[in-house]
Amino acid sequence: MACPHCEGAGYYKEAVPFGHPHFGVLFPCDCKLQEKELRRIDELERLSNLELLRDKIFETFVPDVPGVRRAYLRAVEYAKRPQGWLVLFGNYGVGKTHLAAAIANHALKRQIQVLFAIVPDLLDHLRSTFGPSSEVEYDERFEMIRTVPLLVLDDLGTENTTPWAREKLFQIMNYRYNDALPTVITSNRKPEDIDPRIFSRMSDRALCEEHIIIDAADYRRLSLQQRHPFNTNMRRRMPG
Numbered sequence: 001m002a003c004p005h006c007e008g009a010g011y012y013k014e015a016v017p018f019g020h021p022h023f024g025v026l027f028p029c030d031c032k033l034q035e036k037e038l039r040r041i042d043e044l045e046r047l048s049n050l051e052l053l054r055d056k057i058f059e060t061f062v063p064d065v066p067g068v069r070r071a072y073l074r075a076v077e078y079a080k081r082p083q084g085w086l087v088l089f090g091n092y093g094v095g096k097t098h099l100a101a102a103i104a105n106h107a108l109k110r111q112i113q114v115l116f117a118i119v120p121d122l123l124d125h126l127r128s129t130f131g132p133s134s135e136v137e138y139d140e141r142f143e144m145i146r147t148v149p150l151l152v153l154d155d156l157g158t159e160n161t162t163p164w165a166r167e168k169l170f171q172i173m174n175y176r177y178n179d180a181l182p183t184v185i186t187s188n189r190k191p192e193d194i195d196p197r198i199f200s201r202m203s204d205r206a207l208c209e210e211h212i213i214i215d216a217a218d219y220r221r222l223s224l225q226q227r228h229p230f231n232t233n234m235r236r237r238m239p240g
Contacts, residue, residue, distance in 0.1 A: 003031040048108050049116045056101035067216030068095050074212055075099040079106040082150050082182035084207045090214030096186035097154050104152045114150040120159045146175040150182045157189030170197055177201040
């Protein structure tokens with residue numbers, strides 16, 4: 001059905017006399033502006049890389065598991081006002097990725113441009129843009145990664161440690177460090193396993209107040225009672 005205001009043209013002219021500043025000027029119709037806004041939102045979602053992580057939000061996180069509440073509260077606080085760097089350390093299955101994705105999903109909901117990337121996959125993707133069949137220019141993608149308003153890097157330290165990978169990752173981190181761009185980092189590695197140049201920037205208290213260490217058991221191996229320790233109804237249903 002055509003827009004009743006512009007009859008589907010997307011633009012309109014004001015009924016003003018000759019000599020008026022708006023005479024003959026085409027103005028975008030509200031329908032055109034709404035269409036443009038929807039395209040912008042779709043583009044934000046496409047670039048976010050969150051398609052498979054839409055369920056990773058704060059509402060689906062279980063903060064009552066011993067060892068995770070401090071990280072949960074800090075992540076919620078950061079999501080409300082992304083500033084500086086947030087670094088989450090911890091073993092597999094303690095909720096690092098969930099919290100990082102929850103921050104990213106919260107930003108996307110607020111229409112903040114965000115990119116969620118698993119570090120090894122990110123570097124593999126950059127390598128692929130060098131190929132002749134790539135539909136994306138390397139420089140364009142690299143620039144987007146290092147300048148995106150909010151970058152979430154999952155699993156830092158698990159990347160292939162080739163000289164090329166180390167240098168590209170350092171360039172990304174160094175640019176964001178120099179411009180103090182909001183960045184969330186998760187890692188299950190020890191500090192000595194991370195490029196010293198990157199870890200030094202992660203440790204700058206002017207940009208990153210502290211490293212949050214999640215000292216919890218692997219959530220995937222916990223029983224229902226361990227996952228919901230304060231849910232009395234759940235305990236009643238558990239045997240013994």
